[in-house]
Amino acid sequence: MLDFWRNCPQYLANGLANGCLYILVAMGFNIIYNSTGIINFAQGEFSMFGGLFAYALTVSAGLPIPLAAILAVLSVALLGGLMERLIINPLRRSSVITAIIATIGASIFFKSLGRVIWPLEAYKVPEFTPGNISLPGVTVSRQFLWVFALTVASVSLVYVFFNRTRAGKAMRACSVNRQAASLVGIDVFRMSLYSFLLAAALGGAAGLISAPYASYGMGLELGVKGFTAAVVGGLGNVFGAVVGGLVLGVLEELIPGFLHIVLGISTGYKGAVAAVILIAVLLFRPQGILGKGMVEKV
C-alpha cells in the first residue's frame, strides 16, 4: 500500500498528460455533435494526421518546429473542412445516422491513406523542447508542459469563441435547436463547416503534442478514448469534455496501478478501464458527469 502511495504522484502526472489529449479529442466530438447531431468517427484520424503531418513537415521537409506545428494544425483543419464539404454537406438531407456511417467510411479512408503514405509502425516527431523535469517522486518530460499549456490555451480559446464571437454564439444556437436557429437567419450549413474546421484543428493539435511517436494506427485509440471522455463528461457539453478527459486520464493510470501494486493483479489491458468507466457512466448517469446543455443554460 505504501508503495502505491509513493507511486501516486507519478500516476497523477501521467494521467494528467493523457487527460489533456483526451480533452482535445473529446471537445472535437462535442463541437461537431452540437452543430450537426453527428458523432464523427473520423475524429481520431484527425489526430493521426496531426502527428504525421508534424513528422513530415519537421523531419522530411526540415521546417522549424513552431512553424511546422502551426502548418500541421491548419492542414488538418483544412482536411476537416474538406471532409465536411465533400461528405457531410452532400448528405445534409439524409438522416443523421447516414452521416454517422459516412464518417466511419471517412475514418477508414483516412487511415488507409495514412498507411499508404507512412507505412512504418512509428515515426519520431521531434519534441518541442527535449529533456525532462524531475521532482521527488515524479519525473515528467518537458513536452508535458507544452501539452498542458496548449490544452489550457485551446480550451480558453474555444470558451472565448463560443461566448464572445458571433459565429460561436450562432453555433450554440444551432446546438439548442437547429430549426429555430435556421429560422432566425443562421446559416446552419456554414456552422456545420465551422464545427468540422474547429474539431479537426483540436484533433490535429492533440496528435501533434502526443509526440514523440506518430503512426497511421494511432487514431483509433485516441478516438475511442476521446469519445469515452466526451460521454463521461456529458455528450454535447463542450466543457464537460474537460472533466471527462481528466477523470478518464487519471483513473486509467490509478486503477491499474492500484490493482497491480496493492492487489497483485497484473493488468496488461488498460483499455478495459476506459470501457468499464464508459459502461458505468452509461448505466448510472447516461447524461454524463456534467450533463448535456449546461453551457447553454449559463
Place this chain on the structure above:
Amino acid sequence: MCGMRKAAVFLLLILLVASLCILSGCGGGEEVGEGGKATKEPIKIGVILSESGPNEPLGKPERNAIELFVERLNESGGIDGHSVKVIIKDDQSDSNKAQQAAIELLEQEDVVAIIGSSGTGPTLAIKQEASKRRVPQVCMAAGANIMEGDITWIFRTPPTATEAGKKALEYISEGLKVKRVGLLYDTNPFGTDGKTVLEKLAPDYGLEMVASEGYQSTDTEETIDTHLTNVMTYNPEVILVWGTNPAPAIIAKKMKDKGIDLPYVGSHGIANQEFIKLAGDAAEGVVFPAGKILVYEKVLEPGSEEYEFIREFAQAYRSKYGIEINTFAGHGWDAILIITEALKRVGPDATPEELRDEIERTQGLIGADGVFNYSPQDHNGLSPEDLVMVKIVGAKWEPAE
C-alpha cells in the same frame, strides 16, 4: 446548389476509386527466374510475402533475397539443368489475401512448395491451404502458434521466442550475474509469446521474475511510464523488454529520463535500425538477442564456413541492391536455400510429398540465420547457439560480452 452537389458527389467518387486503386495494389503475381543457363523444364515454387502494409519492412528484404538467390542459382545451372521459377505474390500483410494467393498458387500454378509469409497471421492462413493440399511450406514468421496442431507440412527459418528467450535469460544470469528480473511485454502476439516462454524458463536459469507487466502497442509515453513505475516498485536488477517498435524505444527513453540505472535487455524484436532511430541516445547500452547475421564480421571466425556463407550473401546483396543485408533478408535467403538444397538431394522431379520428407531430413545446413537441423518433432530448425547477444554502442551493433 444542385450543380455543386453533383460536383461534390463526383469528387467523392473520384476519391473512392483512387483509394480503391491504392488499396488493392497490383493483383497478379510476378514471375522471376527462368533464363540463365538452365534449359530443362523449370521447377515452380510459390512465394507469398507482405510487401505492403505493416509488415512491409519484412517483406521487401525477403523478396530481394529470394530473387537474388534464384538468379544466382539459375546462372550456375539450376538444379540438374532445371531452372527454378518463383512466382511471388504480395499478401499486403492480410490473412485473407494470403489465403487467396495460396489457393491460386496451389490450384493454378501447381507449385512444388510454398514460401511464406512474413507475418504470423498470413502464415497461418497459408498453412491451412498448403496442409490440406499436402504441399510443403517454409515460413519466415516467428509466432509460437504456427507450430501448434499439425506441423507435418510447415517449416520455418527465423529464430522463435524460445531460442531468443533462452539466449536473453542466459545472458542475464551468466553475463550480468543478477537475479531479479522486471519484465515489460507487449500484449500483442509477439510479446505474449515471449512472456509465456520467459516466465516458464526463468527458474531454469536461477532467475526470479519479480514483476511482469503488459503494455499495449498503442500506449502513450505517459502510460508506458506508469507501467515502468509499477515494475520499479518491485526493485528489479534488470529490465527485460519483450516487444516490437516503438514501445521498447519509449521505455529506453523513459529509463534515461528517470535516471533508472539498470541494464536494459530487449528482444530480437528490436534487432533493427528503426529502434536506434526511435530511441536515439537512450538506445546506448541496450542489449538484445539477434541472429549472427547482424554482427557476423565480429562474432564469426573469418574463413569459417558460416562466415564465408554470410559474407558471400552480403556482398552479392550489396552489389545488386546497394543496401546492406538484414535479419529479414536472411530469413528469405534461408527459406529458398532449404527448399532448393532438399530438391538437389531428392532430384528435380520430386513430388511435394517427397520434397517435404527431404526437407525434414535437413541436417547441419548452414544458412544466414544459423545452422538448420530439422526433425519430425522440430520444424523450427535453429537453436539458441545460433543467436548472439548484441549491444548498442555509439548507435552501432557490437557483440555483448
